Amino acid sequence: MIARHIDHVNLRIPAEGVDEAREFYGDALGFGIEDALYAAGEKPFFDVRISETGVIHLWPTASFEPPTATNYDHVAVVVEEPIDAIESELDAAGVDVEKILDSPLGATGEAGAVYVRDPFGYRVELKERV
Template sequence: MKARHIDHVNLRIPEDGVDDAREFYRDRLGFGIEDARFKAGEKPFLDVRLSATAVIHLWPTAEFEPPTATNYDHVAVVVEESVEAIETELDAAGVDVEETLESPLGATGEAGAVYVRDPFGYRIELKERV
């Protein structure tokens, strides 16, 4: 089997967290939200569009439990901006930076990364392109 890339990641969110998800992922981080089929009741999740080939599926559920250190660490998203530009954008958007690392190892090599938490407790790594 020859894998090409990760297509999507599924994350559960609180049933009443859809507006918070849109505000964080779209308005603060600048990712696209694809939710027409969700709004129409045609599928049970909405998508955060990361790139042409990758999305995060957000599944609203009444059974949501915040992630813990024992069952989740982070999702890493490669972005075009430098660490400095990422930090500047996050500051302007009012997003708290949890941690910045100079060169964590990833699938394509070492590059700087900034870590933030979404409204539901998920840790998101915003990683410079190698």
């Protein structure tokens, strides 16, 4: 088997957190929100489009429990912008930066990364392209 990339990640969010998710992932981070089928009641989740080939499925659920250090760490997303531009965009969007690393190792090598938390406690790594 030869894997090419991660297709999607599934994350649970609170049932009442849909608008917050759209604001964070869509408005603040600038990712695409694909929610027509969810809005039409045709599927129980909606998508955050992070690239042509990758999405985050967000599943609103009444039994949501925030992530903890023992069951989740982060999802890493490679972005085209350099680290200083990432920081500037986050600052302009009012997103708090949790930490910055100069060169964490990832699937494609070492590159700078900025870590943020979404409104539900999930950590998201925004990593420069190597």
